[in-house]
Amino acid sequence: MSLSPRTTRSVGSDFLRYHANAERKALMLSVLFGVLASIAMLCQWLSFAMLAEKVIVDNLLIQEQFTLLSILAISLLTRPLLQKMQTQFAQQASTHIRTNIRQILLNQWRVTNPITLKAMSLGALASQFVEDIESLDGYFSRYWPQQALAVITPVLILSVVFYLNWVCALLLLISAPLIPLFMILVGMGAETLNQKYALQRQRLAGHFLNRVSALNIILRLGAQQEIMQEVIDSSDRYRQIIMRTLRIAFLSSTVLEFFTSVAIAALAIYIGFSLYGAITWGPANSLSLFSGLAILILAPEFFQPLRTLSQFYHDRAAALGAAHHLHDALNPSDDLSHSFDYLTTQTSDTTSSSQPVTITLHNLAIGYSSATTCLTNINLSAHTGQLLVISGESGTGKTALINTLAGFILPVSGSLNITPNELTRHALLPQSPWIKNASIRDNLLALAPHATNLQMLNVLSKLGLLNELNINHYGLDTIIGEHSTGLSGGQLQRIAFARILLNPSPVVLLDEPTAKLDVQSRAYVIKAINQLKNVALVVVVTHDETLLQQADISLNTDDHRVQAR
Amino acid sequence: MKFWFALIIKNHISRVSIGILWAWLTMISGVALLMLSGWFITATAIAGAAIAAAIVITFDMYVPGSGIRFFALSRTISRYTERIYNHDTILRLIALFRVTLFSQIANMPLSELRQNTDSEWLGKLTADIDALDSILIRYIIPPVAALALILTVSILLSTIWFEFALYSALFMLFTLTITIQCTIRSTSSSGKRVNSLLNQLRVQVIEHLNGVLELHSFNVMHRHQHSINNSIELLMLAQTKLNTKTMQLQSWLDWLLQLNLLIVVIWVLSAFAAAVISGPQAIMLVMMYLGINEILQSVVSQFSTWGKTQFAAHRLDTLKYSPRVDEENSTTLDTITKIDVQLKGEQLIKSHEKDIFFTLNSGEILNVIGQSGTGKSSLADLLSGVTPLNNSSHYIVNGTLSTSPQIPENWYQKVSYLEQSNTILAGSLGYNLCLGLPEIAEEKVWSVLTQLELTQWVNGLPEGLNTWLGESGCQLSGGQARRVCLARLLLREPDLVVLDEPFNGIDAMMAARIWHQICPWLSSRIVVVFTHEKPDYIDASTTEIFELKNT
Structure with missing residues (x-):
């Protein structure tokens, strides 16, 4: 599905609008306080201008201007x-919205097919969760309230100026719509330049990261100096191209600056000449130091909200891009995954039922999609107390079968029945088990949340791990995972297996549980698998001869032969 | 952060100074525009009133009028120039930062480098470099330009009214320094905390999604989300804390500036009444603060990112490695003709015997075979020097035992290694082939391409050898990428050639043909080929076979 730029933008802005609505109250309060701050600003300058006239022109004593002084x-x-309140409410809204979207995304992952999730780049998902959501901040905490204030405040100021002198108001009124007009023209110019250099820019922008990621080969080819020079050259060319675009793009903020400066200058000269008596037409005669000074000071304030808005404009652009990604992540298209309805409805049930289960496969055909069916015509039945062994060449669909039994992929055809059918939980050990960067205890608790220390120690000793861990490491407090070097692959495999023993379910699914193990630890695991049969139906994918011999039912995926003992 | 500050100053001091000058010019034009306008209308008001009262006075309207127009224009122009000039400087600085980092990362041991260069790490690297922008555009230019402005204005002011100039100078200097100090002190720790929490969140999310199969099947996904939810809550608190601190500082600063404005209004109007200054001068002084307040107000938001920048700079600091080659101890190798390999207790390599010994001679081919997981690639990494040997293993090169654990300086000129994965750099095909060989003759490139049966493909490319490959360029098939990587090796003259699955993604017929064609090049070198099983193209009678096996 390809999206045109137009729909991209509307999807993003719909998403932002929807979430802004959820925090409407705080955002509106922010705008309200912004308006109040503008009113305070008006009072401040009007009372100052009045005070100036009274003291300087009318030669009154400042000590007698008590009312004006107190208003000032x-x-x-x-x-x-008031300004503080304005920021506070907007930031509060933004923080709530971001927290909220993070929680929604987290829950979305919970009902997404794990196979689909696993196939995505975890780095990309994580940066969506962290950076994309973070980049919404500017939109809600700055851009959204300013959007409203950029209209309300200038209108307030304009009406005051209009009351004081309509010629000045007209001058401001004419310049205001010119600003967006010029900014659009400049923006279009910058965009054309941008497109002209798009490919070059893309290549140069990626250059540095590309070379750092290939540093390994660069060093081995002895090209370090050559690449250093290249980094300098390409950064320089990148700079030249970017500067060409920026020279045009910065004109847009210059337009704003220009109008602000020119408006102040034009007003000052008009007011000055009127006060001097050199201009006599229109409302020039009614000008006083009070109205003149007030208008002069209010002129930059008139443009200020627009300037602020244009500063926040890139917040909006960043948020729109991120919102579009997030919208897609939160509304995945249906063909990607079947949703996990049964998991969403029930509470997390971690106690194992003692009821025996039966799995019946009838004419089952499986595969990751109907186009890539890898196994067909499987017929078998197995129940609690049995060991079902699946064997066969690699690539014949053993893991796909495990994933089907776990409910991660739907059968292509035929039927898969598990009775009792309210069963919602499987204890799964994938081929490369998940190891957290945490202590052994945390790794065990992650999948067996109710295990006690004693149970954990028991299970570890059953798998022949306890002595080694206690003598050479820190027992349950040993840190494992990516950054640990002390434990071997076989030991980690057994720790992963320990989680199954601590929290078995009526159906236990083990994918190559003994592949990385030496003879002795294999014996421990096989013994434990046999004990598991007492409480569960155990399904094992393996090439292990011992396990094959002990199978109650075995399925060979090479020739679809099912043997029952 | 000191390191980066010093780097900027050392390399671009003149650009930074000119940038500050433009910023100062922008600021002073803005302040002068307001001051002159205020003075002008007050003066005309007084003059107008005098004329109305039929008092004859002379007042020149035109000089101040053109002054106002001048400042309006100079403010716009200097603002535009300042932005262009300083962005140019920033882009130059980014180039400088990149080169500095590149040379630091290039000093990393290869084994560590390989662990680090995943896309996530690279993403962080760019974000961290970008965060260093703040040093110039937030921490150097605005405060220094503001300082210059304060001094200029105060000096000019002292010619009119010394006491007021002194007060203004002291007040503005005090406000500037105290705001910078307070902002850094009270927000940097929260800023760092927010950034480290964001980092933590990222790590947790990746870990959570890594375990999604198990968490789902055990039906504990929801429970495992708790720790992430906790971090989200903590992040929210930390962000609120940072926001609150920034907001408080901002409102204290605003309050201080407003209070000062009130004092100034009362003071100047009283001074006018006491005839210390004229009316236009009084208004001019108030207008001056209008302009200066706007500049001082932005100090808090400029410095509230200090913690974030510090966090980024700190992370980049961890990339500092002392140079890989110690000049005094570095050794160079002559032509390698013989290597005795003695591997003792290398954990990752599976073999029948615990220790592995073999001898490699020039002109001989060793074929190492083994199933996946038996440590083929680990052995290839060891042989090519990508991963270091453990303390009990040795290579004896040309019969001399190397005493230094360091890899000889010219090791990679003598050793060529074709890794299992193909690395194609974003760049032209010719560039990819001749990387590190700037002076190679084009005929040689074509002869190697012919050996690898790539000539026809290259001739069919839109721009031949100049066709762009990799990201945002022409996509290669696995077999083509493999042969391009192999071609890189064939253009060199190494003594030891390590080939890990050299013909991955290439069909057996073509593999055999290519092998036959590159045999003359291989014949004068030590060759180690790693494959799953003995390939048909290797002649078993002249090749030694070494098998790795799970025990």
Whole structure:
């Protein structure tokens, strides 16, 4: 499915609007306080201008202007508070929205097919969860309230200026729509340049990372100096191209600066000439130092909200891009996965039922999709107390069968019945088991949350691990995972297997549980598998001769032969 | 962060100074525009009132008028120039940062480098480099330019009214320094905490998703989410704390500036009444603070990213490696004709015997075979020097036992290694082939391409040898990529050639033909070929076979 840029934008902005609505109250409060701050600003400058006229033109004593002084003092000193409230509410809304979206995404993963998730790049998913959501911050905490304030505040100021002198108001009114017009023209120019250099820019932008990621081969080919020079050259070319675009792009903010400066200058000259008496037409005669000074000071304030909005504009662009990705992640298309309805409805049940189970496969055909069917016509039945061994050449669908039994992929045709059918849990040991970067205890508890220390120690000793761990490591507190070097693959495999023993379910699925093990530890595991048969139906994918001999039922995926003992 | 500060100053001091000058010019134009406008309308108001009262005065309207127009223009121009100029400097700095980091990373031991260069690590690296921008555009240019502005304005002011100039200078300097100090002190730890929590969250999410098969089947996914939910909560708290601190500082600063404005208004108007200054001057002074307040107000937001920058700089610091080759102890190798390999207790290599001994001679081919998981690639890494040997293993090169654990300086000129995975750099085909060989003749490249049966393909490419490969370029098939990587080796003159699954992704017929064609090149070297089983193209009678096996 390809999206045109137009729908990309609308999907993103719909997503942002939806989440802004959820925090509407806080965002509106932020706008409200922003408006109040603008009013305080108006009071502040009007009272100052009035005070200036009274003292300088009318030669009144400043000590006698008690009312004006108190208005000035109150508005001066409350304005920072109002601005603080404005920021506070907006940031609060943004923090809530981000937390909320993170939780939704986390729950979305819970109902997504794990096979689908596993097939995606975990780094990309993680940066979606961290960076993409983080980049929404600017939109909610800055851009959204400013969007409203960029309209309300100038209108407020304009009406005050209009009341004071309509010519000045007209001047401001004319310049205001010119700004977006010029900014759009400049933006279009920058965009054309951008597209012209798009390919070159993309290549140069990726250059550094590409070379760092290939450093290994670069060092071995002895090209280090050559590449260093290349990094310098390509950074330089990148700079030249970017600067060409920036020279145009920065004009857009210059337009704003220009209008702000010109408006101040034009107003100052108009007001000055009017006050001097050089201009007599229109409302020039009614100008006083009060109205003139007020208008002069309010002119930059008139443009300020627009300037602020344009500063926040890149927040919006960043948020739109991220929102579009997030929208897709939260609304996956149906063909990617079948959702896990049964998992969402029930609470996490971690106690194992003692009821015996039976699995019946009838004319079952399996595969990751109907186009890539890897096993067909499987018929067998197995129940608690039995050991079902699946063997065969690699690539014949053994793991796919385990995934089908676990419910991760749906049968292509035929039927798979598990009775009792309320069974929702399997104890699965994949070919390369998951090891957390944490202590052994945490690794065990992750899948067997109710295990006690004593149970853990028992199971580890049953698998012949305890002595080794206690003597050479820190027992249950030994840290394992990516960064540990002390434990061998076989030991990690047994730790993963220990989790099955600590929290067995009526159906236990083991994919190559003994592949990485030496003779002695294999014996431990095989013994434990036999004990598991007492409480569960054990399905094992293996090439292990011992296990094959002990199988109650064996299925060979090379020739679909089922043998029952 | 000191290191990066020093790097910027050392390499670009003049650009930084000119950038500051432009920023100062922008600031002073803005302040002057407001001051002159305020002075002008007050002066005209007084003059207008005098004329109305029929007092004859002379007042020049045009000089201040053109002054106002000048400052309006100079503010716009200097602002634009400042932004362009300083962005140029930033891009130059990024180039400098990249080169500095590149040479630091290049000093990393190869074994460590390989663990680090995944896409996630690279993503972090760019983010960290980008975070260093702040040093120039937040921590150097604005505060220094503001300082210069304060001094300029105060000096000019002292010619009009010394007491007020002194007060202004002290107040502005105090506000600037105290705000910078307080912002750094009170936000940097929260900033670092937010960034480390974001980092932690990332690690946790990857771990959670890694375990999704088990967590799902055991039906404990929900429970395992708890720790992530906790981190989300902690992050929310930390962000709120950082926001609150920044906000508090901002409102204290705003309050201080507003209070000062109130004092200034009362003071200047009283001074006017006392005839210390004129009316236009009084308004001019208030307008000056209007301009300066806007500049001082932004200090908090500029410095509130200090913690984030520190965090990034700290992470980049961990990449500093002392140079790989110690100049005094470095050794160089002559032509390698014979290597005795003695591997003792190398865990990853599976063999019948615990210790592995073999001798490699020039002109001989050793074929190492073994199923997957028996440590073929680990042995290839060891032989080619990519991973270091343990303390009890040795190579005896040309009969001399090397005493230094360091790899000789010219080792990679003598040893060529075709890894199992293909690395194609984003760049042209010719570039990929001649990497590290800047002076190679084009005929030689074509003769190697012919040996690898690539000539026809290259001639069919849109731009021949100049066709762009890799990211945002032409995509190669697995077999083509393999042969391009092999071609890189064949263009060199190594003494030891280590080939790990050399014909992966290439059909058996072509593999045999290529092998036959490169045999003359191989014949004068020590060759080690790693394969699953003995390939048909290898002549068993002249090749030694060594088998790795799970015990």
